[in-house]
Each structure stands twice: as C-alpha cells, then as structure tokens.
Amino acid sequence: MNIVGSARRHGVADEDIEHAIAHALVVADEADTERVLYLGPDRAGDLLEIVSVRMDDESEFVIHAMGMRKIYEHLLKPLEGNDE
Secondary structure (H helix, E strand, O other): OEEOHHHHOOOOOHHHHHHHHHOOOEEEEOOOOOEEEEEEEOOOOOEEEEEEEEOOOOOEEEEEEEEOOHHHHHHOHHHOOOOO
C-alpha cells in the first residue's frame, strides 16, 4: 500500500492510515472506478475514511485520508445490532 502526498493533506499519520485499512469495518469498491473506500479506526479508535486507487496489478495508492464524515455513517448501520 503506497500513500501519496494528497492523503496527508488532513494531517492523518501514515501509521493511522495503515491501521484503519488493516482494521477496516467497511471496504467498498466505488462503482465504475478503480477507487476503494475504507472506513476504519485509527490507532486511537477514531474512525477514518480512506480512499485508494487500485491499479491493474492489484497495487493500491492511498489518495485521501481524514476523519470519517457523517455521509458515510449509513454504511456502518448494518454492523449495529448484528446478533449473529
């Protein structure tokens, strides 16, 4: 996983980006693009939104990282109350 400069724009440390991806609660491929959305906790447990671009060779480049915005909360709802 490569982290490019634009991913650091919001001050998220590389270690927090890597932690959020490794422990992602949601991984969603964006329709008709090579982008992948990860929602996961940083090392302090705060949720992050991470966007990467997946290349043809399956390598990924993280291009965006910041605290998770409310617009993604609906993606976490199926996880709540899961008694399985």
